Amino acid sequence: MRQILALIMSLMLIAGCTSNLFKPNQFSFTTAEMQKNLDKKFPIEKKYLGIIDLTLLNPKIATRPDTRRLALQFDTRVYMLGYNRVLDSSISITTSLFYDVAKQSVILKEPRLEKIGVVGMPSGQAESLNQIAAMLVSEQLEGASIYHFTENETRILGMSLAPESLEITDAGVTVHIQK
Template identity: 25%
Template sequence: MTPPATPARRRFLISALSACVTAGITAPLVACATSTFPFIPDHYTFSQKQVQEAVQRKFPYQRTVSQVFDVALANPVVGLLPDTNRVSVRLDARLASPFLQQPVNGVFTLSSQLEYDAPSRSVVLRAPNVDNVSVDGNAQAYTQQINAAAAVLATQLLTNYPVYTFKPEQLQFAGVNYEPGTITVLTNGIRVQIVEK
C-alpha cells in the first residue's frame, strides 16, 4: 500500500496539475507532476521589432538644452550590437540656436546596455552613450557643444527607459517565483535568462 502524501506535497501536486490544466497542456498528467517542469522556459527572447516599437513611443521629442540649443529628435532606428552586448538608437536631429544662422539637420547615434529593473519587471536601458554626432553646414564649428547637448539628451531620454515589460504570469509558476538573469543581445533579438528567485 502506498503511504499517503504529506499535506505539503499534496498541495504542491494540486498546484502543478492545476497549472497544467490552466496552460492547456495536453501531455499526460504524470509528466506534469514531476519535480521539474520542462515547459517552463529557461529564457525569453524578444525581437528587435519589439524594442523598436517600445523606443518609437518616446518620439518625436523636443527639448531646449542649456538654454542654447533647441533640439528636435525623431525617427528612431534601433540596432542590435551583439559584439558589445548593447543596443543602438539612431535619431534624426534638427537643431536651432542663436549661434546658428538657420536650423540645421543632423544624426545622433546612441548606444546603451540593458539591465533588469525588478520593481517594474522591465528590461531597461542603462548608461546610454553618445557614439556619434553628425551635423550639416556651419554647425560643425559647434561640434563640441552639440556633443554635450546630445549627451544630456541621451541621459534624459533613455536612462531607465523600458524596452520590454514582463507580465506577472511569465515570472511565476505553481507558486514558484522566477526572475530574469543574464541579458544577451543577439543578432536577431534579446535573450533574457529566467532563473528561480
C-alpha cells in the same frame, strides 16, 4: 501507514519536479518589439537656456551581439540662436541593458553617445552640440524601458520568474530565467 507516508512523499517529490517542467528557462523578444516600444517615446524636444532647441526623432534600433550592446540612431533637428535655419543631423548611441525588478522591465543602462553628424555647423559649435546631445541622451534614455514583462509572463502556474541574465542576439534579446 509507512506505505501511505512513502506515497505522500513520492507525490510531493514528483510535484516539486514537475512544476519546473512548466517553468520556461528563457524569454525572447525581437528587435521589432523593442522598436515598437521605443517609437512610443519619441519625438523628444529639449530647450537649453533659450539658446539651443534640440529634437530627437525617428529612433532606429539594432543589436550588437559582439559588444553586448544595442545601437540606437536618431534623426535630430537643431535650432541655435543666431541661425536662421533648422539644422538636420543624426545621433548614434550604444547602450547596455539591465532588468529592473521593480518595473518588471528591461531598461537601457549607460547609454553612450557614439557619433553626431551636423551638416553646416562650424566645428566649435558642433562640439558644444555634442556635449548637449550627450547630456540629453543620458537624461532621456538612462533607465528607459524597452520591454515590459506582463503579469502572465512573470508568473506561470503560480511560480514567480526571476531573470538571471540578458543576452543580446542578432534577432533581439533573450532573457535567461533562474532555475
